[in-house]
Amino acid sequence: MLLFMPELPEVQTTVNGLQLLINKEITNIELYSRKLRYKIPKKLIKISKNTKILKIFRIAKYILLNLDNNYTIVIHLGMSGRLRVLDIQNYIPLKHDHVLFTIENNILLFNDPRKFGLIDFVKEENIYLSKYFFKLGLDPLDKNFTYSYFKPKINKSKTSIKQILLNQHIVSGIGNIYACEILFDAKISPFIEACKLNNNQIIKLMSSCKKILNKAIRSGGSSLKDYKSADGTLGNFQKNFKVYNKQDQNILGHKIRRKIQNGRSTFYCPGLQKKTSC
DNA sequence: CACTCTCCCTGAAAGC
DNA sequence: TGCTTTCAGGGAGAGT
Numbered sequence: 578m579l580l581f582m583p584e585l586p587e588v589q590t591t592v593n594g595l596q597l598l599i600n601k602e603i604t605n606i607e608l609y610s611r612k613l614r615y616k617i618p619k620k621l622i623k624i625s626k627n628t629k630i631l632k633i634f635r636i637a638k639y640i641l642l643n644l645d646n647n648y649t650i651v652i653h654l655g656m657s658g659r660l661r662v663l664d665i666q667n668y669i670p671l672k673h674d675h676v677l678f679t680i681e682n683n684i685l686l687f688n689d690p691r692k693f694g695l696i697d698f699v700k701e702e703n704i705y706l707s708k709y710f711f712k713l714g715l716d717p718l719d720k721n722f723t724y725s726y727f728k729p730k731i732n733k734s735k736t737s738i739k740q741i742l743l744n745q746h747i748v749s750g751i752g753n754i755y756a757c758e759i760l761f762d763a764k765i766s767p768f769i770e771a772c773k774l775n776n777n778q779i780i781k782l783m784s785s786c787k788k789i790l791n792k793a794i795r796s797g798g799s800s801l802k803d804y805k806s807a808d809g810t811l812g813n814f815q816k817n818f819k820v821y822n823k824q825d826q827n828i829l830g831h832k833i834r835r836k837i838q839n840g841r842s843t844f845y846c847p848g849l850q851k852k853t854s855c
Numbered sequence: 856c857a858c859t860c861t862c863c864c865t866g867a868a869a870g871c
Numbered sequence: 872t873g874c875t876t877t878c879a880g881g882g883a884g885a886g887t
Contacts, residue, residue: 582880614863614882638881656880657865673865691864693881736858744858745882753880839859841880 583654585638585717585750586793591660592635595642598662598680602629603644605679613675614655614695624648624698630680637713637749641704648700651709655693661686714747717786722748728779731771738774738782739767740839751786754821755793757844759785761820766852767843775854792817820844 583591603625611617625644632643640660642650652660663684676687676696687696699707714730715722730747731738741747742756751759760767763785765778774782796817819828821844824835831848 584881653881655864655882689864690866691880693864734857740858743881840861842878 582656582752582754583638583658584752584755585635585790586755588635588638588640588654588750589794591654592633592640595633595640595660595662595685598630598642598683598685599633600629600631601681601683602627603678603680605677607677608675609677610675610692613689613692614653615697617676617696618698621650621696621698624700625650625678636704636710637716637745638752639709643704647702648698649704649707651695651697651699651707652687653695655689655691655695657691658687658689658694661688712746713749714745716750717748717783718750718790722783722786724780724783727783728776731774731779734771736771737768737838738765738771739843741771742786743841748786750790753841754818755789757821758818759789761844761846761850762789764850766847766850767838767845769852769854773854778851778854820846 604627606622606625608617608619608622611619624646625648628644628646628648630642631645632641634641634643638653640652640654642652644650652658654660663686665679665682665684668684671686671688673690674686674688675692678685687694697709699709701707704710715726727748731741734741739756739760742751742759743753757767759782763778763782765774765782820833823833824844826833828846829849831846833844833846836843836845
């Protein structure tokens with residue numbers, strides 16, 4: 578069994594499931610374990626207690642809860658984090674519940690077995706200038722993610738195109754699974770040097786980014802087995818994975834391979850994904 | 856600056 | 872059956 582890994586579609590699905598908390602008041606916060614990727618600041622309690630949640634949205638793989646006192650809670654799910662929302666009376670503690678927010682009649686829980694996630698807060702008026710976001714590249718679903726934005730970054734880079742997709746400073750929100758799926762959809766080898774892509778391939782790659790991510794969001798995030806998004810909807814995009822975790826299987830008469838690339842598994846189909854721009 | 860490598864963590868699965 | 876080892880990955884920071 579695989580654990581679900583939250584990438585852009587899973588984070589968006591979670592954000593969608595949290596919208597029922599908007600305009601509600603955070604009445605209490607309990608920190609059971611502060612040791613995540615960074616130590617959860619104790620001040621989180623003080624700044625968020627008795628505030629109203631005005632807005633819940635996503636930047637890259639971060640979930641943001643904008644409060645009515647100009648602070649914004651920043652949550653990252655890492656690789657195994659998840660948020661769940663329950664009615665107060667239905668709350669049953671689970672192993673690895675690290676943070677509990679009481680929000681009027683609801684409980685919001687942050688659970689993370691591998692502790693790669695983070696919970697913090699920022700107070701910049703322009704959230705994009707705060708430390709987590711000022712260096713981030715554009716979201717692939719942002720309307721400003723255009724050919725004229727992406728092409729120069731691709732053209733000047735000698736690293737592999739998969740590393741470009743994983744580089745959050747260039748394009749933010751894509752992780753290992755969707756990088757593999759996007760490159761398969763675009764019929765481009767993960768190993769080709771970025772600068773060697775021709776213009777048609779760049780255009781195709783960008784449209785594959787939008788297509789695969791939107792498709793995954795529409796099916797509620799990928800989930801991989803037992804993930805439930807915040808509102809309890811089970812995601813099922815993993816059924817649509819074409820290459821991820823499918824090494825040695827055949828697709829359209831070609832074999833899917835797995836290779837370690839920069840310390841991460843790359844799943845690809847050498848027969849269908851071009852290594853050249855010709 | 857561009858890029859790669861290492862590390863943090865737990866639990867599932869494989870190996871013995 | 873049960874213990875040990877391996878593996879998965881996001882992103883910061885160190886290293887090349």
